[in-house]
Amino acid sequence: MTAQILDGKATAAAIKSELAARVEALKAKGVQPGLGTLLVGDDPGSRWYVNGKHRDCAQVGIASIQRELPETATQEEIEAVVRELNEDPACTGYIVQLPLPKGIDANRVLELMDPAKDADGLHPMSLGRLVLGIEGPLPCTPYGIVQLLRRHEVEIKGAHVVVVGRGITIGRPMPLVLTRKSENATVTQCHTGTRDLSAHLRQADIIVAAAGVPHIIKPEDVKPGAAVLDVGVSRDEQGKIVGDVHPGVAEVAGWVAPNPGGVGPMTRAQLLVNVVEAAERAAG
Numbered sequence: 449m450t451a452q453i454l455d456g457k458a459t460a461a462a463i464k465s466e467l468a469a470r471v472e473a474l475k476a477k478g479v480q481p482g483l484g485t486l487l488v489g490d491d492p493g494s495r496w497y498v499n500g501k502h503r504d505c506a507q508v509g510i511a512s513i514q515r516e517l518p519e520t521a522t523q524e525e526i527e528a529v530v531r532e533l534n535e536d537p538a539c540t541g542y543i544v545q546l547p548l549p550k551g552i553d554a555n556r557v558l559e560l561m562d563p564a565k566d567a568d569g570l571h572p573m574s575l576g577r578l579v580l581g582i583e584g585p586l587p588c589t590p591y592g593i594v595q596l597l598r599r600h601e602v603e604i605k606g607a608h609v610v611v612v613g614r615g616i617t618i619g620r621p622m623p624l625v626l627t628r629k630s631e632n633a634t635v636t637q638c639h640t641g642t643r644d645l646s647a648h649l650r651q652a653d654i655i656v657a658a659a660g661v662p663h664i665i666k667p668e669d670v671k672p673g674a675a676v677l678d679v680g681v682s683r684d685e686q687g688k689i690v691g692d693v694h695p696g697v698a699e700v701a702g703w704v705a706p707n708p709g710g711v712g713p714m715t716r717a718q719l720l721v722n723v724v725e726a727a728e729r730a731a732g
């Protein structure tokens with residue numbers, strides 16, 4: 449291994465300790481931030497992520513509101529809980545854990561959320577604000593990636609970033625975040641319709657791999673010294689995470705965000721940032 453590690457665990461821990469101080473300051477003004485989560489169904493991965501979000505809240509002093517519905521919940525039942533969270537004054541921000549069970553219209557659920565309580569930055573209003581350059585919550589994984597790069601002093605400005613994937617939580621919003629004036633990267637987005645993925649990857653200073661295809665990023669496709677962030681989650685027969693990035697990439701790249709231990713903890717930290725910033729905005 450020659451690449452340096454983009455250590456998401458340590459960086460997230462640093463962000464959380466900064467946030468704990470900001471939460472203390474809010475509490476001194478009589479403001480108690482509270483994160484709500486809605487988990488629908490029994491997916492063990494989703495449950496693990498949601499439990500982790502509440503553990504993080506406890507660490508920084510944010511209150512937790514945990515709502516759950518069974519896999520069989522109807523669109524109407526899910527929307528009823530969303531309306532309750534919209535009305536609950538203790539819940540200053542919330543997320544609906546994705547994916548929702550098959551047959552549920554996730555876009556309708558997201559649209560029903562109060563945009564002022566969108567902790568994930570995935571409400572259409574928040575994504576529209578991002579496009580328009582108006583301040584608001586940023587999607588957690590894309591902004592977590594930016595923070596991870598910045599805090600390891602990996603140059604984003606002027607870099608050519610290749611994003612692989614176009615899912616709602618990472619691939620789709622990632623170029624929007626990276627092409628803001630504050631980041632100023634040049635972005636190529638690749639997806640299943642891309643003709644010659646290797647040709648694009650070889651041009652990249654930074655690769656964000658969010659395809660969900662095990663080891664799709666191979667050592668021979670990586671420019672020496674590039675930063676490679678593995679965000680893909682597939683599972684082997686033992687349930688162990690297999691990322692999008694082949695382990696041999698660490699011999700060529702300059703920086704590698706491992707998986708686990710890279711971008712995942714940053715996603716959780718950024719969620720807390722969104723909750724605290726929303727509470728700070730509300731407190732004036």
Ligand SMILES: Nc1nc2c(c(=O)[nH]1)N[C@@H](CN(C=O)c1ccc(C(=O)N[C@@H](CCC(=O)O)C(=O)O)cc1)CN2
Binds near residue numbers: 543544710713716
């Ligand atoms: N409403 C949302 N749903 C989903 C999002 C999201 O941002 N908002 N992203 C993912 C899941 N996710 C957060 O919800 C998430 C994924 C991974 C991690 C994480 O810390 N992973 C660990 C490894 C975990 C393991 O071993 O299984 C790591 O990378 O070190 C946190 C949050 C989809 N849904």
